[in-house]
Amino acid sequence: MAPAQAILGVILAGGLSSRMGQDKARIRLGGAALIDRAARRLRPQVSAVAVNANGPVLFERGEELPVFADLDAARAGPLGGVLAALDYAKRHYPEVSHVATVPTDSPFFPTDLVARLARVVDTPERMAVARSVSGLHPVFALWPVTLATDLSEWLAGGGALRVRSYLERHQARDITFPLIDTPRGEFDPFFNINTPDDLDEAENWLWVLER
Numbered sequence: 001m002a003p004a005q006a007i008l009g010v011i012l013a014g015g016l017s018s019r020m021g022q023d024k025a026r027i028r029l030g031g032a033a034l035i036d037r038a039a040r041r042l043r044p045q046v047s048a049v050a051v052n053a054n055g056p057v058l059f060e061r062g063e064e065l066p067v068f069a070d071l072d073a074a075r076a077g078p079l080g081g082v083l084a085a086l087d088y089a090k091r092h093y094p095e096v097s098h099v100a101t102v103p104t105d106s107p108f109f110p111t112d113l114v115a116r117l118a119r120v121v122d123t124p125e126r127m128a129v130a131r132s133v134s135g136l137h138p139v140f141a142l143w144p145v146t147l148a149t150d151l152s153e154w155l156a157g158g159g160a161l162r163v164r165s166y167l168e169r170h171q172a173r174d175i176t177f178p179l180i181d182t183p184r185g186e187f188d189p190f191f192n193i194n195t196p197d198d199l200d201e202a203e204n205w206l207w208v209l210e211r
Contacts, residue, residue: 009046045114086148127172138163
């Protein structure tokens with residue numbers, strides 16, 4: 001099991017957010033930017049938090065975090081962000097064994113996400129990924145720092161850019177997270193915001209989930 005002090009948390013904020021028409025990190029939900037919500041939810045679960053983004057990130061005063069870009073300007077989707085995160089961990093946190101990644105657009109992810117993923121990490125090379133009734137959630141995962149070179153070679157050699165393909169290559173273990181019981185009904189904690197309608201729905205759920 002990877003202890004929390006050996007895990008770096010990284011928020012993946014490098015996407016273009018074309019369906020939202022703006023940078024998702026800056027979208028406000030309940031008065032708080034999604035990037036700040038992700039940081040507040042992830043921070044208690046890991047030893048430190050940083051952000052992968054390919055442009056400037058605006059934080060609330062007192063919420064500033066280190067920001068690093070993809071290693072390849074051509075970008076390789078979420079896997080490019082994961083590779084940059086592993087490289088960042090190696091250079092700045094040599095004591096870290098794994099990197100936990102989360103996206104900016106799922107503001108209700110479990111507060112025990114990292115702990116539950118870490119329970120199945122039985123070797124330094126073990127990956128773990130979250131699942132719920134809606135399916136696999138490939139960017140909610142625990143990545144071994146030791147696989148930085150392997151992932152770099154995978155991307156350089158033309159390997160598939162789908163996160164799921166790389167997880168399958170290394171036989172990542174998936175952990176199923178239950179739905180949340182609320183007075184309004186069951187709710188998937190990995191609900192993500194891709195469109196303005198999704199944002200409206202998230203606002204409607206917010207008062208139920210955070211009251």
